[in-house]
Amino acid sequence: xxxxxxxxxxxxxxxxxxxIALGLTLVYGxxxxxxxxxxxxFTLGGYLGVLxxxxxxxxxxxxxxxxxxxxxxxxxxxxxxxxxLLSRPPLIALIASIGVFIAxxxxxxxxxxxxxxxxxxxxxxxxxxxxxxxxxxxxxIMVVVLAFVLLLGVNWLSRRTRLGIAARASVVDPxxxxxxxxxxxxxxxxxxxxxxxxxxxxxxxxxLLNNLVEPTMGAVPSYKALAIIVLGGLGSVRGALxxxxxxxxxxxxxxxxxxxxxxxxxxxxxxxxxxxxxxxxGIFTKG
Amino acid sequence: xxxxxxxxxIAGVMTLxxxxxxxxxENIKIGFNVPLTGFAAADGQxxxxxxxxxxxxVNANGGVNGNMLELVVYDDQASxxxxxxxxxxxxxxxxxxxxxxxxxxxxxxAAATIFAENSVPYISAYAIHPDITRAGDYVFRTSFMGExxxxxGAKLIGEMLGxxxxxxxxxxxxxxxxxxxxxxxxxxxxxxxxxxxxxYSIKDREFGAIVSxxxxxxxxxxxxSGYFFTAGPLVSxxxxxxxxxxxxxxxxxDGQKFIxxxxxxxxxxxxxxxxxxxxxDPVTKAFIDGFSGKAGYPADMVGASAHTAILVLADAMSRxxxxxxxxxxxxIASTNLKASTGQISFNDxxxxxxxxxxxxVRNGNWHHHSIISDxxxxxxxAK
Numbered sequence: 001x002x003x004x005x006x007x008x009x010x011x012x013x014x015x016x017x018x019x020i021a022l023g024l025t026l027v028y029g030x031x032x033x034x035x036x037x038x039x040x041x042f043t044l045g046g047y048l049g050v051l052x053x054x055x056x057x058x059x060x061x062x063x064x065x066x067x068x069x070x071x072x073x074x075x076x077x078x079x080x081x082x083x084x085l086l087s088r089p090p091l092i093a094l095i096a097s098i099g100v101f102i103a104x105x106x107x108x109x110x111x112x113x114x115x116x117x118x119x120x121x122x123x124x125x126x127x128x129x130x131x132x133x134x135x136x137x138x139x140x141i142m143v144v145v146l147a148f149v150l151l152l153g154v155n156w157l158s159r160r161t162r163l164g165i166a167a168r169a170s171v172v173d174p175x176x177x178x179x180x181x182x183x184x185x186x187x188x189x190x191x192x193x194x195x196x197x198x199x200x201x202x203x204x205x206x207x208l209l210n211n212l213v214e215p216t217m218g219a220v221p222s223y224k225a226l227a228i229i230v231l232g233g234l235g236s237v238r239g240a241l242x243x244x245x246x247x248x249x250x251x252x253x254x255x256x257x258x259x260x261x262x263x264x265x266x267x268x269x270x271x272x273x274x275x276x277x278x279x280x281x282g283i284f285t286k287g
Numbered sequence: 288x289x290x291x292x293x294x295x296x297i298a299g300v301m302t303l304x305x306x307x308x309x310x311x312x313e314n315i316k317i318g319f320n321v322p323l324t325g326f327a328a329a330d331g332q333x334x335x336x337x338x339x340x341x342x343x344x345v346n347a348n349g350g351v352n353g354n355m356l357e358l359v360v361y362d363d364q365a366s367x368x369x370x371x372x373x374x375x376x377x378x379x380x381x382x383x384x385x386x387x388x389x390x391x392x393x394x395x396x397a398a399a400t401i402f403a404e405n406s407v408p409y410i411s412a413y414a415i416h417p418d419i420t421r422a423g424d425y426v427f428r429t430s431f432m433g434e435x436x437x438x439x440g441a442k443l444i445g446e447m448l449g450x451x452x453x454x455x456x457x458x459x460x461x462x463x464x465x466x467x468x469x470x471x472x473x474x475x476x477x478x479x480x481x482x483x484x485x486x487y488s489i490k491d492r493e494f495g496a497i498v499s500x501x502x503x504x505x506x507x508x509x510x511x512s513g514y515f516f517t518a519g520p521l522v523s524x525x526x527x528x529x530x531x532x533x534x535x536x537x538x539x540x541d542g543q544k545f546i547x548x549x550x551x552x553x554x555x556x557x558x559x560x561x562x563x564x565x566x567x568d569p570v571t572k573a574f575i576d577g578f579s580g581k582a583g584y585p586a587d588m589v590g591a592s593a594h595t596a597i598l599v600l601a602d603a604m605s606r607x608x609x610x611x612x613x614x615x616x617x618x619i620a621s622t623n624l625k626a627s628t629g630q631i632s633f634n635d636x637x638x639x640x641x642x643x644x645x646x647x648v649r650n651g652n653w654h655h656h657s658i659i660s661d662x663x664x665x666x667x668x669a670k
Contacts, residue, residue, distance in 0.1 A: 002503045009495030106324060114328030116516055118548045125527065137527050140495075210492045210520040212548050216326050220490050252496040256485065263459060263488040 005134050006252055012140050014248025015147035019202035020221050021228040021240040022151065023074075023195020029171045029235035030191050032090050033082060036097040038199055039222035040104035041077075045070050045200025046213040047108065050117050059123040063204050067197040074196020075189045083188075101222055108215035116214040124208055139208040146205065150198055151241065158237075163190060171235070220265060227272045233282030243283060247271065314357035315350075317342075317600060318377035320370055320398055321389035321593075326489070327365035329516070329544065330589045334389030334412060335360065336582040337574075337590030341597035344577065351604045356597075359383055363394045370394035374401040384604070385409065385615060387596045389589075392416035392461040399426045408616050410599060413538070413592035416461040417668070420637040425616050427637035429596045429628065430561060430588075433462060435667050436537050437469020439559045439643040439659045440510055444535055445477025447645075447657065450508035454501050455484040456494075456521065458539075463512035466537055470510055473664070482506055487513075492520045498528045508532050514539040519548025526552035533557065541588035546651055553648045557656055561628035562591040563644045565655035574627035585652075588628070595626040638667035 020042055027035040045066045052062035081100060085093045124138035158164035163186075169177040170187045178184055202221075207213045228247055232239025247268055254267035262270060275283065319338055322331035342356045350356060359381045363370040370390065377383045378401065385408040388395040395414035402409035403423025411419050411426070415433040420426050431439075444450050453474070457467040467484070474481055483504045485497045501509065509532050511521060518540045525534065526549075538560040546553045564586075566572065574594055578586035603618035624631045629641035643665060647656040659665070 002499060005499040005502070006496050009499055012495065013493060109324065109328060114323075114332050115544055116329070116519075116548065118519075118550075122523075122550060127527065127529065135527075135529055206492075209524075210548075211523055211550065212492060212516060212520055214516060215328075217492075255487070255491075255496045256500045259486045263486070264491055265488065 001133065004131065006256065007249060008130075008134065008136070010249030010252035011245060012143050012248070013252055014245035015144045016202050016205055017221075017225065017228055017248055018151065018241050018244035019147050019198045019205070020225045021232070021244050022154065022237065023192075023199050024225050025229040025232065025235060025237055025240040026191045026195045028229060029237075030167075030188060031082065031086070031093075033093045034090075034097065034226060035082075035195075036094065036222055036226070037077060037081070037100040037104065038195065039218035039225065040101050040108075041070050041074055041196045042199040042203040042206075042221055043104070043108060043213070043215070043218040044073065045203025046207040046217060047112055047117070047203075048200070049204035049207050050119055050213050053123065054120050059204075059208075063201065066200045066204050070200035070203075071193040071197035074192040074199075077196075078188055078192040101218070105215050105219070112215065114215070116212045118211045118213070119207070122208065122211045139205070143205045143209065146201060150201060154194065154198075154237075157194075163187075167191060224265065224268055227268055231272050231275055231282055233284040236282070236284045239282055239284030246283075313354055315354050315604065316357050316359050316381055316383045317597065318374075318381060318383035318386035319358050319360045319389055319593075320363040320373050320377075320386070320394065321360060322365035322391065322394070323360075323362035325364035325366070327391055330391075330514075331362075331365070331389060333542070333582070333587050333590040334593040336578060337586075337593035338387065338389060338412075338597050340574070340577050340581050340590075341594045341601070343581075344573075345598070345601045351601050356601060358597075363390050363398070365391045365394050367393045367397035371397040371401060374398035378402065378405050378407055383407065385600050387412055387593065387600065388414055389593045389596075390414060392419065395419055396422070399423075402426065406612050406616075408600075408603075408612065408619055410596040410619070412596040413589055415465055417465060424637070425612070427599075427619055427633055427639075429599060429626075429631060429639050430538070430592050431559075431641075431643070431665075432469075432638060432667050433465025434469035434472065435638075435665050436559050436643065437466040437471075438473040438664050439469075439645075440466070440535055440537065441470050441473040441477050441479060442659055442661065442664060443557070443559060443645055443657075444508050444510060444533075445474065445479040447659075448508065448533060448535075450533065451478050451480055452482050452507040453479050454504050454506035454509050455481055456497060456501075456509065456511040456513075457484060457486045458489060458512045458514075458517060459486045460489055462514075462539060466512045487517070489514070489517065491517060494521050494524050498524050498530065501525070502528055502530060506532055509534045511536055512539065515542050515545035515548065519545050519553075522556055523549040523552040535559075538588045541646070541653070543585045543587065543652075546648055546653070553651075555648060557645055557647045558653075559643050559659070560588050560646055561641070561644055562586065562588045562646075563655050563658075564646065564653045566627075568625070570625050571627045586627075591627045595628045595631065598626050599624055599631055634667060635669045636667065638669075640665070640667065 048066035127135045166182040232243030361373040392414040399422040411428040413430040536558040541560045575586045607614045607618040643659040645656040646653045
């Protein structure tokens, strides 16, 4: 059935957005910084995914490596870009972040060339009939499964581990957390690591769906993820998740039925404006 | 002491200036705006290789009337905002004899206006927007207008392949829309019924929704406009969803990258373009071999078009009756030259008249499929 097919496509798209938006909303919740450069980590993840798979033949290794390496790059970005700017108004950090993102597109082009890179043999392309008349490639199914697993993992982490509880405490009340013995620096590194690793996972997933990794592939996620976290309520993880899925579905229906009027990204922003007019703080505001 | 240093410095600068002046008096400067950074950098790279190869080949054969060609290259990022000041710079500072655009339509239009205003000849290598040649008498185009190519697509699908129910997937920029307009203009003439049309933006790589919808439309053939970085994912997603209708594209797909991205899904995809990889013509073969030797990857339409534009200029320069802009312009207008992209001649508007090559992907490479040589169908507008 067509509507179900499109709904599923929308949820797949939404899962990718969720993986990217999570890191962004965590950083905002923690530091009140809009980490635009996050999208360049998404692109880096994609590049590593393709390069490692082409070199070793193992997608699994590529995914793990991409997440680890980009996680560390994320931590480095905190240390090098944001920490020195924490004492300044958040606008400064935002400008620095935008600058890093713009530069990163050209750095990727200089290192990896202006042409896109692709898998030599794209993994996970076999089709599976999940419902009558609806065929999905393994890669598409994997996107949803991976997003689900990773997000459940983060949820468990935040509720059941000391690290997670400490992280939530630092976000809600940093002063109190610090005086209770929480090492806020460790929390920050952890959050940058997790958020960046998830962005890398999203990059690898997108590379599997499109077989195309290019220097500018972070451009659209860079501002769309911002729209998503605003939609979901800045700093709210649950909000970012729901906004991601909602946006994925609306965009997907919109590209078919509204494509004469608005293009795909305009639909995303039109929806954002609509919601913000009704609920200015987003669907779920930070509690 | 200071005075001595100052004198030495002045002497040094004068010698350098004199020396440089002497050298550049020999060279014929051709301005070349091309996207070397930004989203179009891949095509820019190919265009630059094609143009440089042409300059190398001309200079190796003794240049034009004994003078060497010199390419003055500027990165316009495929942006009109960048291209306009670069055009001014090329004309006023570099004093180029003519200009060639190795860039997309947006930036080419901007630069063309400036070249036309200053009466300096300008050739658009592969940008297809109709308004480019309407900028003035001094602007020419060596590649098809979008509308012309779209009409060829209609003939290919409706008459040559015999498919009547067609779904269009249109890239919503200058390129895609002009192709779609040409296609729709002639569709009825070849018995084609356009059962649906979907638009997408140049930033899209995910076509899940459109693919699902087309599955339910169930057309006989799909006419999709785009560039390799959109068409590659699109075709692979179409095939992955189980759609095996013929897919017909245009020169935006032309290049090895499309095949790399779409992989096995690219087999059987057809495009209307200007470069025939299987050509036995010596000029075309020399280009194809020279390009892959220089660039390290197989030749594509963009490289061939830039190569052609430079050769047209060189040929016109050798025939020009005078040293002024107007003589060069007239020499270009009377071109009848065999190049890698076909037999080149221009109509009154500066639009090229040549055959359309249809290429198909077979065994992972582009190959000859057919030629469309309908002069009436392919006649570009003359005003």
